[in-house]
Amino acid sequence: MPRYDFRCRACGSTFEVSRPMSASDDPATCPEGHGDTVKLLSTVAMTGGAAAPRAAAGGGGCCGGGCCS
Numbered sequence: 001m002p003r004y005d006f007r008c009r010a011c012g013s014t015f016e017v018s019r020p021m022s023a024s025d026d027p028a029t030c031p032e033g034h035g036d037t038v039k040l041l042s043t044v045a046m047t048g049g050a051a052a053p054r055a056a057a058g059g060g061g062c063c064g065g066g067c068c069s
C-alpha cells in the first residue's frame with residue numbers, strides 16, 4: 001500500500017499515511033488532531049524514465065491509428 005506524506009498547516013508537522021491509491025486524495029488528519037493538512041508529493045514520485053521512451057520503443061501504429069490524439 002503506498003504511503004503519502006502530509007503536512008499539517010496548523011502545527012507544521014509532517015506525517016505519513018498508508019492508504020490505497022484510490023483514497024490518495026482523501027483528507028488526512030494530523031496526529032495532533034488538526035484537519036488543515038496538505039498532501040506532499042515526495043513519497044509517490046514517478047519512477048524515472050517512464051514518460052519519454054515509450055513511444056520510441058513501443059510499436060508504431062498507435063499514433064498512426066489516431067488513438068494518441
Ligand SMILES: [Zn+2]
Nearest residue numbers: 008011030034
Ligand atoms: Zn497539526
